Amino acid sequence: QKEVEQDPGPLSVPEGAIVSLNCTYSNSAFQYFMWYRQYSRKGPELLMYTYSSGNKEDGRFTAQVDKSSKYISLFIRDSQPSDSATYLCAMRVDSNSGYALNFGKGTSLLVTP
Amino acid sequence: DSGVTQTPKHLITATGQRVTLRCSPRSGDLSVYWYQQSLDQGLQFLIHYYNGEERAKGNILERFSAQQFPDLHSELNLSSLELGDSALYFCASSPPGTGVHEQYFGPGTRLTVT
Numbered sequence: 001q002k003e004v005e006q007d008p009g010p011l012s013v014p015e016g017a018i019v020s021l022n023c024t025y026s027n028s029a030f031q032y033f034m035w036y037r038q039y040s041r042k043g044p045e046l047l048m049y050t051y052s053s054g055n056k057e058d059g060r061f062t063a064q065v066d067k068s069s070k071y072i073s074l075f076i077r078d079s080q081p082s083d084s085a086t087y088l089c090a091m092r093v094d095s096n097s098g099y100a101l102n103f104g105k106g107t108s109l110l111v112t113p
Numbered sequence: 114d115s116g117v118t119q120t121p122k123h124l125i126t127a128t129g130q131r132v133t134l135r136c137s138p139r140s141g142d143l144s145v146y147w148y149q150q151s152l153d154q155g156l157q158f159l160i161h162y163y164n165g166e167e168r169a170k171g172n173i174l175e176r177f178s179a180q181q182f183p184d185l186h187s188e189l190n191l192s193s194l195e196l197g198d199s200a201l202y203f204c205a206s207s208p209p210g211t212g213v214h215e216q217y218f219g220p221g222t223r224l225t226v227t
Contacts, residue, residue, distance in 0.1 A: 034214060043115065043203050043218030044156065088156060092213055098161070098169030101213060105155035 003027050006089055006104030015113050019076040023089035023104045026070065030091040030102075033065050035074045038086045038106065047087075048074065079111045116140065117219035119204050125225045131192040134222045138185055138206030144168070145187040146207070146216060147179055151200040162187055194226045 006023045013019055021035075032051050036044035048063040050056045050072075056063045062075040072091075076083055086106040093100050116139035126132055138145050147159040149172075158171035162181035173179070176194075181187040191198060201223050205216040 032214065043117075043205070043221055045115075045218065046214065046216055049214035090156075090213075099213075101158040101169075101171060103156040103158070 002102075004089060004091055004102045004104045007107055008105055010108040010110055012110045012112060013079055015079060015081060015111055017079050017111075019074075019079050019083070019109060019111075021074045021076075021087050021089075021107050021109070023072050023091075024070055025072075025091055025102075027091070027093065027102075028067070028070065029093045031094060032092040033063070033072050034090040034092070035061075035063055036088045036090060037083075038088060040085075044088060081111050081113050084109055084111050115217040115219060117204060117206050117217050119202075119219040119222050121222060122220070123223045123225075125227065126194060127227055128194055128196060130194050130226075131190065132194065132224065134189040134191070134202050134204075134224075136187045136189070136204030136206075136219060138187070138204075139208075139217055141208060142206035142217070143185065143209050144207040144212070145181055145185070146205040146213070147173075147187070147189050148203040148205065148218075149200045150203060150221075151197075154200075156203075159189070191224070196226050199224055199226045 035048040038044040053067045060077045064073040088106040089104040118137045143164045146161045150156045159173040161169040179189045201221045203221045205218045
């Protein structure tokens with residue numbers, strides 16, 4: 001079992017819909033949680049970064065972390081065709097020798113006009 | 114454009130060969146990260162350098178090595194290449210005082226091993 005699981009999709013929604021993207025993880029030591037957006041043939045772009053459980057909002061994006069359930073979510077409100085991309089979750093745990101950083105495989109999102 | 118540059122854009126080579134990928138971070142950034150992205154493994158963190166020193170190591174194979182030079186550019190060396198090493202290799206950089214939560218990715222180098 002991979003440490004970070006993410007449904008690959010594709011997820012297709014109409015413009016204006018609320019999108020929910022999710023990841024589950026197995027390592028309860030993960031401390032930092034990130035969401036990246038990756039357009040086709042481009043490098044990833046960091047969208048949201050959270051530490052500990054709770055919600056964080058940035059414009060149309062809300063990141064949610066539930067450490068008790070080992071579950072994180074990214075919500076996109078009023079989705080736009082320009083949101084069509086692959087969304088990757090990532091998690092980090094620090095250690096004495098540095099840190100480990102694990103990524104989900106990404107969920108492909110298509111927002112149709 | 115993130116400001117991170119990577120060369121070459123594409124690289125085609127044969128099994129058993131050795132290649133070097135180059136990354137120049139954004140002006141002022143001291144950290145450089147290397148990642149490998151393939152269809153079956155997804156995005157994997159390889160290694161992180163900060164101002165010339167190794168800070169963290171991820172799933173980097175022993176056949177791979179990296180370094181960061183005094184001018185802060187970084188090179189990722191891949192040797193004894195195998196078909197399975199075919200992937201996109203991304204470099205990212207981040208400003209001092211930040212970390213993986215403020216990374217800027219380059220456009221990537223696509224490596225094809227035949």
